[in-house]
Amino acid sequence: MRHSCCICQYENLHNWVPICTSQRMYRFAGVPNEAYLSSNTSTNYVVSRYSFGWSETQPILPNQSVNKDLSPLAALVTSKSQNFSTASLVGDEKIGVLLLNLGGPETLEDVQPFLFNLFADPDIIRLPRLFRFLQKPLAQFISVVRAPKSKEGYASIGGGSPLRRITDAQAEELRKSLWEKNLPAKVYVGMRYWHPFTEEAIEQIKRDGITKLVVLPLYPQFSISTSGSSLRLLESIFREDEYLVNMQHTVIPSWYQREGYITAMANLIEKELQNFDSPEQVMIFFSAHGVPLAYVEEAGDPYKAEMEECVDLIMEELEKRKITNAYTLAYQSRVGPVEWLKPYTDETIIKLGQKGVKSLLAVPIR
Numbered sequence: 001m002r003h004s005c006c007i008c009q010y011e012n013l014h015n016w017v018p019i020c021t022s023q024r025m026y027r028f029a030g031v032p033n034e035a036y037l038s039s040n041t042s043t044n045y046v047v048s049r050y051s052f053g054w055s056e057t058q059p060i061l062p063n064q065s066v067n068k069d070l071s072p073l074a075a076l077v078t079s080k081s082q083n084f085s086t087a088s089l090v091g092d093e094k095i096g097v098l099l100l101n102l103g104g105p106e107t108l109e110d111v112q113p114f115l116f117n118l119f120a121d122p123d124i125i126r127l128p129r130l131f132r133f134l135q136k137p138l139a140q141f142i143s144v145v146r147a148p149k150s151k152e153g154y155a156s157i158g159g160g161s162p163l164r165r166i167t168d169a170q171a172e173e174l175r176k177s178l179w180e181k182n183l184p185a186k187v188y189v190g191m192r193y194w195h196p197f198t199e200e201a202i203e204q205i206k207r208d209g210i211t212k213l214v215v216l217p218l219y220p221q222f223s224i225s226t227s228g229s230s231l232r233l234l235e236s237i238f239r240e241d242e243y244l245v246n247m248q249h250t251v252i253p254s255w256y257q258r259e260g261y262i263t264a265m266a267n268l269i270e271k272e273l274q275n276f277d278s279p280e281q282v283m284i285f286f287s288a289h290g291v292p293l294a295y296v297e298e299a300g301d302p303y304k305a306e307m308e309e310c311v312d313l314i315m316e317e318l319e320k321r322k323i324t325n326a327y328t329l330a331y332q333s334r335v336g337p338v339e340w341l342k343p344y345t346d347e348t349i350i351k352l353g354q355k356g357v358k359s360l361l362a363v364p365i366r
């Protein structure tokens with residue numbers, strides 16, 4: 001869904017960005033660009049973390065409070081069929097996978113409180129320290145102003161976000177696939193701004209007595225505003241909790257470069273191209289959500305670099321299949337007073353039309 005957002009301030013975001021190593025999670029305060037590994041290094045990172053074992057929690061980030069209606073049992077056990085009593089044990093360990101996502105309003109009434117939660121996130125609207133007390137009043141104001149436009153968008157896709165349903169289905173498929181590989185694990189869903197909230201997932205994880213946890217944000221590419229925000233929240237929860245402090249965990253910060261993902265995207269594109277009369281004439285149009293430019297230029301957000309590499313990898317995979325169509329990457333979100341990543345999707349489409357491009361395959365890519 002195309003959306004535009006309101007007043008966001010993005011300076012000094014690097015102060016909190018969490019990053020993971022094979023042993024521990026670290027915070028790199030005040031070093032925006034160095035805080036991120038290059039994409040290639042990060043590939044190895046993820047693989048090595050996966051291959052060589054578990055990290056321990058080192059909670060380091062400040063608490064943040066969000067207006068959320070927490071109802072523990074609305075929590076997140078994603079699969080009806082998963083029976084945890086004995087089956088999820090590997091040796092003495094109880095394995096859990098926590099899927100992190102953004103969350104979305106399920107009804108039109110949910111839209112304004114959902115927007116409040118989103119804008120109350122200091123990783124979305126960053127205020128100078130002196131003005132932090134304005135975070136919630138400002139979130140209230142922006143959410144009320146934004147709600148009508150946002151509702152229009154959600155009304156046009158059936159009156160609510162499909163994200164919970166889709167994420168639950170992903171969780172169930174992941175659970176089945178792990179069990180088929182003799183990796184009995186329980187899979188949880190934790191959303192950042194709507195039900196089931198991350199806090200609810202964590203409560204369930206504790207109730208289930210999980211001893212090892214894999215944390216997997218469902219954003220292929222890392223951004224400080226998405227995976228970064230969820231991981232920061234998680235760190236603040238871990239820091240306060242003795243059980244979680246002692247629970248081993250590992251984090252997969254991004255996975256846009258993984259073979260399975262690249263192949264799946266290439267498969268989808270290859271299949272869709274067959275629906276055109278002249279498949280080789282089609283412009284492949286990758287449309288990504290985007291972030292404000294300052295995230296990338298001032299806070300060192302790797303999102304743009306990861307997105308570009310992701311598109312390159314997909315196109316390389318297609319080339320191996322002798323598919324050499326022209327392609328473009330553009331960013332669909334554009335917001336009020338700040339500049340977002342360019343080129344913008346709407347402007348790019350117009351330009352392509354003016355250049356005589358007649359057929360377009362739109363590929364949403366997060």
Ligand SMILES: C=CC1=C(C)c2cc3[nH]c(cc4nc(cc5[nH]c(cc1n2)c(C)c5CCC(=O)O)C(CCC(=O)O)=C4C)c(C)c3C=C
Binds near residue numbers: 104
């Ligand atoms: C104002 C700042 C915002 C930033 C920065 C931002 C980054 C960002 N978001 C996604 C993915 C999604 N965003 C979604 C909705 C949404 N996002 C914002 C604002 C920012 N996003 C708003 C205000 C909204 C609500 C819709 C609207 O009013 O337009 C969604 C949809 C969730 C759902 O309901 O299903 C997704 C998905 C990414 C990947 C990203 C940075 C890379």
Ligand SMILES: [Fe+2]
Binds near residue numbers: 289
């Ligand atoms: Fe967004």
